Amino acid sequence: MxxxxxxxxxxxxxxxxxxxxxxxxxxxxxxxxxxxxxxxxxxxxxxxxxxxxxxxxxxxxxxxxxxHDASYEVSNTNLQILLQQTSENNVRMHHPMK
Missing domain, CATH: 4.10.280 (MYOD Basic-Helix-Loop-Helix Domain, subunit B)
Structure with a gap:
């Protein structure tokens, strides 16, 4: 057992x-x-x-x-713009003085 x-x-x-x-x-x-x-x-x-x-x-x-084609390039550019806007918004939210 x-x-x-x-x-x-x-x-x-x-x-x-x-x-x-x-x-x-x-x-x-x-x-x-x-x-x-x-x-x-x-x-x-x-x-x-x-x-x-x-x-x-x-x-x-x-x-x-x-x-690597044009559509990828366009989507990548759009992503970069979106990321930039997001980071700017985050800066504004966390640092209201800027």
Missing amino acids: KRKRKRKLKREMKRNKFLSLLSEMAGPFGRFCRPLLNAVKNNVPKATYAENVKASQDALDNERSLC
């Missing part, structure tokens, strides 16, 4: 460790993706996983720069 309980506790601890590791590594998207699950299953160190994420992010950035 005691051995069974001990095994059950051990199994639960492993499961909790696995889940906490998953949630810790879930990243900015807050969901589990296939490479992440594989990395955890294969006990890939976190540093390696981070490098893989960085590499995939770089690949995405390169892809975006290749698909």
Whole structure:
């Protein structure tokens, strides 16, 4: 009886460790993706996983720069203007003297 309980506790601890590791590594998207699950299953160190994420992010950035078109340019400009207006409003709100 005691051995069974001990095994059950051990199994639960492993499961909790696995889940906490998953949630810790879930990243900015807050969901589990296939490479992440594989990395955890294969006990890939976190540093390696981070490098893989960085590499995939770089690949995405390169892809975006290749698909750089006029509509993107316009939307980016609009975003810059919006950000500038927002920051000016924030300055006015927090520093009424200006």
